[in-house]
Amino acid sequence: MSTFSIFLALIVVVAFLLVVVVMVQNPKGGGLSSSFGGGGTQQLGGVKKTTDFLDKSTWALATLLLVLILLSNVAINTGDGTVDSKALDPNATTTQPLPSTTPLPTTTNEAATTTSDSLQ
Template sequence: MSTFSIFLVLITIVCFLLIVVIMVQNPKGGGLSSTIGGSQMLGGVQKTTDFLDKSTWTLATILIALILLSSLSFTGTLSDTDSKIIDNTETAAPVAPVTPIQDVPATK
């Protein structure tokens, strides 16, 4: 399995988990904590929102780190000939010197 495939799988898994965690949250503050119940639950309402908030930031950080690592690992895969924009002129064959054109008298 190539590094491209490994990073692609890891980034896909982290994106899926990030989508799930974000979709569980309610934009008005209810989300998963409002469906669990009141404060008599073992975790409580505040603990659930703290967990979702921390997991969102953690997954986002992991996603950014994976993207940066994948871009750094792909820069070394180009060979020297693919990365050159301008050809090296030292490898060209030497050109014969040009002789100046002599003035030829015009004929009438």
Template sequence: MSTFTIFLVLIVVVAFLLIVVIMVQNPKGGGLSSSFGGGGTQQLGGVKKTTDFLDKSTWTLATLLLVLILVSNIAIDRGSAGVESKAYDADAPSTQPLPAVPTTTDTTTATPEDSVAE
């Protein structure tokens, strides 16, 4: 298992946890926490520490997700070659010739009067 794969799995797990933490929070309208018993879960703790914990965990998970995404960029295996782009070829000539434009050898010109038969 490569390092990038490990980072990818961690990113997916943290993103899933972040979604769950955001969905559990109690917004003005109630949120999912009200569906599972509402304020009873917060009263069970006795204080409003649940909202503080959810707020801190949201910021922590969001920061962790951002850091994992940035660090995973370092773990990408780019190979030993310098430039692997197929659009850029160092051996190719710098300019390419333009395609030939077909020329017409017809010297007769049609006028509007010629096309109208009276």
């Protein structure tokens, strides 16, 4: 298992936890929960410090997610050093084919000229 795969798995787990923490939070302005009968007066679990914990955990998970994404960019496997495109390879030398110096054979189309003369 590569380092990038490990970072990818951690990013998915942290993103899922971040979504869960954000969904559990009680909106400050009432939000949609107050319009559906929530009232916004109940504290989650009856503890006043729960909102502080959820707020801090949201910031911590968001920061962790950003750091993991930046570190995973460093861990991306770039392969064995070969470049697929010669435009991106600074050491590649490309040669353009030279134009042909031999004249093209000319063909006379006598049948076309005779038919056009006979139509007149």
